Amino acid sequence: MTTTDQTAFYVSTQGNDSWSGRLAAPNADGTDGPFASLEKARDAMRAGDTDTTHVRGGTYRLDETLTLDSRDSGHSFAAYEGETPVISGGELVRGFTAEGRGLYSAKLDHASGLDLTIGGVRQTVAQTGDVDPADPTSGWHVLRAAEGGASKTVFAAKDGDIPADLTTHDGLVVQTFDTERLKDDITAVRAIDGDRVTLADDASYALRSGGTYRVMNDAALIRDAGEFGWRAGDDALVVKPEDAAALLKDGAVVARLGTLISAKDASDLSITGLTFTDGQYDGAALSLTGGHGNAVGGNHFVNVGTAIALNGTDNSLIGGNAMEHLGSSGITMSNAANGNHIYANRMEHIGEIVKGGAGVGGVGSSDSVISHNDISHAPRYGVSLKEWDDGQINRNNMVEFNSIHHVGQETADGGGIEMLGRSGTPTGSVIRGNDVQDTGGLATDSDGNWLTDHKGWGISLDDLTGGVTVRDNFVKGFSWGGIYVHGGDGNLLENNFGVVGDPDHAFIRVEWVPKAGDQARPDDTTIIRNLTAGDMPIEQYWKLMSPGQNFLMDGNLAANGKGYGPNDAVFNPGFTDSANGDYSLKEDAAALSHGIHDLSWSSMGSDGYGADATMPHFWGDAA
Incomplete structure (x- = not known):
């Protein structure tokens, strides 16, 4: 029985x-x-x-988003012990026919988008420029401003960049960047008339000469194995697989849903151990709106747009998740998503389609802790907390012990950790104990020449961000500035270690914001007991541009170069093995006698999570 x-x-x-x-x-x-x-x-x-509810292993293909609401408060969806349930938002496509030249096609009822996987591997959508994955400048064409001046809806292409026989159709899109590469936009192509391209929707910035673009998702643009595109003439998905046998056996998956699970006003909801996959680049695989006290842990997000979106959701735990090959961002917070704890998540290969996102991004969110996360290979930001006006305030956030590497390589004015504070109101936030390396910076000039190592900040307090304590961080491989203070008042920079790789860049950069008027200059800035070294000899560790009143920069130590304040010093600080990347201090390091203490190296990143007894409950290793 x-x-x-x-x-x-x-x-x-x-x-x-x-x-x-x-x-x-x-x-x-x-x-x-x-x-x-x-x-x-x-x-x-x-x-x-x-x-x-325990979910057994296997793949569950959703035809529509699973919606939850307040009736689901206190409920739990958990993986069955030892098994891996996969929640997919994709359409499995089989029945491909060989067309020659390595191409295979299959009929679809609806145009394919920009998200396709074969064997669980994200494929590259066909585009007008030839892509080299190792070169972030490849695949982009330089545009010219439209006749009559820069426009958000029209630009001019150079002769030959767009094939003459390419026509607009359902599925054809264009991705654009202005020269500053602050934000990219993807929109349908309304018309191509000779060299004139008209967008279906406005770009975020007027497209000036020297900006870049690429037209995507037409099968005729396929070049290399691993690419795909839509052929509108016969409603066919066309792919050029790297392994044709695998395609014919297992098929391909076209992402159809942006959001796989959506919860509104649900509290104390628990989602653990699931794999979310095959989500469209412009959606969030897991969307939580409103509610509080939710727990999302030990899940795996792969080949989706944004992994988790918190919209007004507060006091929730997001921990121990693995996130990889994301079309846009890792975790986003918006509309007073306050008091959340985002910790020990591993995020890599973020923004593979949309380039302006972050590993963890927040707008108008306060009292949150972002700690012990590993974030790597994000085209703009590792962590970004933005405040655009007084109605979207970020207050009392803690960004601590994260490991952030190889970010900001495809955009400018980004980098490892950014806080943007347009209101100028003191934030009371803390950035401490983070390991930030290789923050890039990429833009173009008005002639379309690439500008590398351009505004790739390590830690940026941008546009009037004030009242922030920046302490005990390690910053290396930045461009222009390791720690950047841009117009905000009352910031403290203390006991940070910086390694300068180019004598034209500065570990500390303090700058005014001319557009801010009377608030332009950063007043009450204190920069003390920081340690700077150089991969090569450096002239000075700072660049100061109208630093404002009550400016104190003293008691800092430069391994080479020269000092600034009367109590600055220049001598060998006593690194353990800097030649092999070990910048910890020896027990008898000379820097210790200068009031500088070593960093908590073992606490940085997800490996340091277990050493921190103050952290909340953890669900174990991510899938």
């Missing part, structure tokens, strides 16, 4: 929504067993006192 478990429901790819859902597997006579769908489990939990 088969017994039922009254404490939980089960979902399985071998299940049936007409069964009780109380069994982890079908019974012997096939009359009862687990549910087949998450929707059925959701409804069953709503109807009774059971608040947990």
Whole structure:
């Protein structure tokens, strides 16, 4: 006789929504067993006192977003122990036909977008420029301003950059950057008339001469293996696979849903151990709106747009998740998503389609802790907390012990950690104990020449950001400035270690904001007991441009170069092995006698999570 478990429901790819859902597997006579769908489990939990659903391994392809609301508060969706359930928002496409030249096609009811995987590997959408994955400047064409001046809707292409026979169709899009490469936009192409390209929607910035663009998603543009595109003439997805046998056997997956699970006003909701995949680049795989006290841990997000979006959701735990090959961002917070703890997540290869996002980004969110995350290969930011006006205030945030490497390589004015504070109101925020390396910086000039190592800040307090304590951070591989103070008042920079790789760049850069009028100059800035070294001899560790009143920069140590304040010093600080990248201080390091203490190296990144006893509950290793 088969017994039922009254404490939980089960979902399985071998299940049936007409069964009780109380069994982890079908019974012997096939009359009862687990549910087949998450929707059925959701409804069953709503109807009774059971608040947990265990999801068995296998792939669950969603035709529509799973929606949750306040009725789902206190409920849990968790992976069955030892198994990997995969939640997919994609359409599995089979039945490809060989066309020669390595191309294969399959008919679809709807145009493919920019997100396609084969064997779980994100493919590259065909585009007008030839792409070299190792070169972030490749694949982009230089545009000219439209006749009559820079425009947000029209630009001029150079002769030959766009094939003469390329026509507009459903699925054809263009991605544009102005010269500063602050934000990219992807929009449908409304018209191509000779060298004149008209966008269906406005770009964020007027497109000046020297900006860049690429037209994407036409099958005729396919060049290399691993590329795909849409052929509107016969409604066909065309791919050039690296492994044709695998394509013919297993097919390809076209992302159809932007959001796989959406919760509105749900509190104390728990989602653990699931894999989210095949999400469109402009959506969030998991979207939480409103509610509080939610827990998202130990999940795997791969080949989706943004992994997790918190919109007005507060006091929630987002920890131990793995996020990789994301079309846009890792985790976003907006509309007073306050008091959240984002910790011990591993994020890599972010912004593979949209270039302006971050590993962790927030607008108008306060009292949050972003700690012990590993963030790498993001085209603009590692962590970015923005305040555009008084209605979107960021206050009392803590960004600590994160490991942020190889970011900002495809845009300018980005970098490792950014706070933007347009209101000029003191933030009360802290940036401490972070390891920030290789923050790039890329733009173009008015002639379309590439500007490398251009505004790739390590830590940036941008546009009037004030009242921030920046302490005990390690910054290396930046351009222009390791720590940048741009117009804000009352900032403290203390006991940070910086390694300067180019004598034209400065570890400390303090600058005014002319457009801010009376608030232009950063007053009450204190820069003390910081340590600067150089990969090569440096003239000075600072660049000061109208630093404002009550400016104190003293007691700092330069390994080479020269000092600024009367209590600055220049001598060998006593690194353990800087030639091999170990910038910790020896026990008898001379820097210790100058009031400088060593950094908490073992606490940085997700490996340092376990050493911090103050951290909240952790769900174990991410999938």
